[in-house]
Amino acid sequence: MSEKIYALLLCLYPSHFREGYGDSALQLLRDRARDEKGFFPKLRLWLDVLADLAISLPREYSNAHSALIAASAQQRLEGAPSFFVLEGEAPRPGALLLGGVLSLTALAAFPVLLSQVHHQARSASTSDGQQQGRFASPQQQTPQSNPEDAASQAARATTGEGNLDAAERQRVIEAAVADLKQYYMDRDAAQKMADALLAHRKRGDDDAATDGKALADLLTKQMRDVSHDMQLELAYIPEPMPASRFDALGRPLEPTPEDQARYRSAMEQSNCTFEKIETLPHNIGYLKLNSFPDLSLCQPTAAAAMASLNHADAIIFDLRDNRGGQPEMVSFMAAYLFDHPEYWYNPRENTTQQSWTQSPVPGNELADKPVYVLTSARTFSGAEQFCYDLKMLKRATLIGETTGGAAHSGVWHRIDDHFGMGIPETKPVNPYAKADWEGTGVEPDVKVKAEEALKTAENLAQSKLQKK
């Protein structure tokens, strides 16, 4: 039965496809029907088939269409219209009727089904934003009301330079308004920013932004003018971000197994970015670490590195090329520098277990040794946390340049294939009652050029050890 229905559906495809792959397609359906028994598997099978039909039919015909255009372009005579037919046969009336009915059903059903999830997630705030947006420009026709349908996907693929139309601008602004209201850490500020975005929209301030990046920069500026939050941003990413990599709220899914495998092999090849571990003259331990890698992967390497420096009289952490990493590793490394659990401030998360270092580390003898941390303007993010917390705890002397200045991080929310927002969702509480390093960087205790930092640290450590 299934096979007969599908054989009929196959008639909808262009003849070159039917002739080439009709049998194979039927065979595939037979295979699936045989292997997937039971009501739900069968239902899924047919949903797959209908979805497949909705996606692949237009593609097959557009391929045939482009062949037609190519053929006619080759042979067109000046001023004389000509017609070419690629199909060797006319479709039967029955097939046309069936095709029409099924296509309409499928086209009507799938956007509705797909948008259910989407709309449930963000229904309240989105509808609000949409109505205001529409009111602002009643003359404007919104060609696609459903953001997930295939046509709009295709339209979106060309949002590069100079291609942004009013409908796309409006959609991005509406999504930004909805995301702000739903996720931003401060509700009042979110409302004010949303109002500002819509006011700008109404005044036509955004009309000049005809490419994605210009619009993203403009909207970011409009939001920051109100909130002064440098972490909040709306970004345009030229490479498309497929929806499959994001959850229903537009947040990124965890890295795929392939991503993880790639990261794992990179870590294996680079010794977990522990670039250099050595003992300098006067028994000064030196550790050059270029990131704070995934603890679950690199804990043995990190523990071995610290163990090999266990008998040093002083220790220098070289973070001049360290661009950050995972908070768990930052805290893990810091644990060696204390003989009791120490509060460990992490501006990206509210208080969790990670907020206390796991000190003392059994067998560790570094807890009371002088510590020097080398910094540069490239020292970034997680590495800055290491510097800032050790400085605030007066546990290390920082030597080098003021660090890069990246403290908070927003949670990413995808708007569509090219637009997304980084939104700070929680407000960190700084136990030191002063500003952290966001935007300003961590000031070193001893300011020298990055390339002179190691020499300076060695000298300082030596004279300190000699005084003992």
Place this chain on the structure above:
Amino acid sequence: MPKRKLDPLPSAAFQILLALAGEDLHGYAIMRQVAQQTDGRMRLGPGTLYSSIQSLLEEKFIEELDARVDAKLGQDRRRYYRLTSAGRKLARSEAERMADLLRVARARKILRRDYV
């Protein structure tokens, strides 16, 4: 024939190339392999599958082998497909492009729990 749209490479075509990277497979086996390597998120329907196969064949990224029987699936003869060296190269460059993208994503703080 017109040039098919493999630039940019659609994800279905990329998944098919990845599925064929291990061994030669027939259509249904490709479908199952793709489902497996995407944790069931991508189940290629017949239309998408064979339309992608057609495009990949035309651009010589895969080649068709002589039809033979897959003993596990009965007595039907099936068309098998094999990755060409051009196809392998394409898959690799696509994977590298994605790795670059991943680096951008990390730099833009898109991935959760990573500062980068």
